[in-house]
Amino acid sequence: MLNLLINGRVDLIYSDPNNVKIGLKAINQPDVAIRYKNITLENQRVGYIAINKNSDEKLVTQLQRAAAKFSKTPEYYRLLDE
Structure with missing residues (x-):
């Protein structure tokens, strides 16, 4: 990009x-x-990640963990407040 x-x-x-x-x-x-x-x-706008229903379960789990981890950071809350 x-x-x-x-x-x-x-x-x-x-x-x-x-x-x-x-x-x-x-x-x-x-x-x-x-x-x-x-x-x-x-x-x-609302952001989201779309995953193919045939995606590797390991990849899906990694993305879910990363999203959960990020949602607990100060940066996440700062972005929500803007």
Whole structure:
């Protein structure tokens, strides 16, 4: 996603600006300028992960554990309050 943005293949990505900054740093592009707009109630969306009914049970379990772990972090509660 970030490579598409940097290379001009897309003009907009829908993501958390903090994650974008972390991603840019990870691919050695920390100086790429980004602009973002805060999410308001009228354009807020619910995120979810869809899994194929034939997905590997181990993968499903890993995703469920990761989601449960994240839901207990301060970052999760910060995102809910925004």
